[in-house]
Amino acid sequence: MPGSDTAALPVLEYLQRHVAGALRPGDRTHMRYPTAISAFLGFRIVDVGEGTASVGVEVDAARHGNQQGTVHGGFLVELADAAIGTAHSTLMRPGETFTSIDIRTAFLRPVWSGSLVATARPTHSGRTISHYACDVIRDDGKPVATVTSTVMTLRGERAAGR
Template identity: 65%
Template sequence: MTIATTEVPVLDFLRAQLDGTGTDGLTCQFRYPTAISRTLGIRLVAIDPGRATVEIDTDPARHGNQQGTVHGGLLTELADAAIGTAHSTVVGPGETFTSIDLRAVFLRPVWQDTLRATAFPTHSGRTITHYQCDITRTDGKPVATVTSIVTTLRGERSHGR
């Protein structure tokens, strides 16, 4: 038996995930949650057009570097997940996107904590959008600031992505 599905805008799909109404029978043009987010335990906690907030529970036994703190690569992935989710809410049908730059500034170490990453655009053009993502600990102290430039792909450029 095939279950009928309805494709909805990404923002509507993600809001259905968050508000508890569920996404049974709904699809969107992207895969949510993403495979990497499922693997790492990154979860969406807030969504608006062009903005997203995600969280992860960190543990140095699972996410640690050689010094025993949370690895900077995990922080970068957390920010990239927030930025990608934010941008996915503003691309149109048949459009895709890709990051063309990602820069992280690490401000303080993290051990076992719940990290929150909030991504928002600082400049939006027709094709290029600049994002900032602030990562904080549960005590509100900043852990990292990540910036990214994302390009929206249209037409032939969007095929196969």
């Protein structure tokens, strides 16, 4: 349960150690990393800062594709959501958690294979409601999608059991 482990590292410090390959035995935080969905989809955190994060993945339309033979849009949205969630989690303290309440995507161009990186940053950080923008970029430097999301921070009883 969030907040029950006083020896846990702050999320940002834990993730910075993770990205640097410097996690030590016993290092932990009050949130779950890697998330189950990110591990399943092969996502990796490639950069993290206070309220920011970049998440990468290798894609191939043969595995991640839609009917047209390009990487599925839902997969791109999930990648952006992982970056946004990682970014927001760096701001969470024990006893706090969060939930997405809105996500919107503009698809810009197709992708068939290669590396993708989704980079999330806050556009407004409030006590309870925060807004994020996230760009999903192909390995040729061209944007694939832009995503915006609204995230609500939960505290106390609202955070219990999440």
